[in-house]
Amino acid sequence: MGGLISIIVTTATFLLQPIAYHSFVLKAAQKLYTARTKDGSLFEPPKTILKGEDLDKQMQISCLLGHYFRKN
Numbered sequence: 001m002g003g004l005i006s007i008i009v010t011t012a013t014f015l016l017q018p019i020a021y022h023s024f025v026l027k028a029a030q031k032l033y034t035a036r037t038k039d040g041s042l043f044e045p046p047k048t049i050l051k052g053e054d055l056d057k058q059m060q061i062s063c064l065l066g067h068y069f070r071k072n
Helices: 002-032 053-069
Strands: none
16 A cells, blocks of 8 residues: 555656646746836836837847836
């Protein structure tokens, strides 16, 4: 009976370990990247000003630099 229980526990461990790891990573990332600010517009996407090919370049730069390109 003890051998059967250890086989079941070992099998359950191998099946649930990836789920537990993924859950841990999600919770850790959530706690590490929490931000509080009084400026409500800080995390809004930047407004675009240019058109055409320049717009594509601006969007790429805006994604890299975040809120620095937002219009005040």
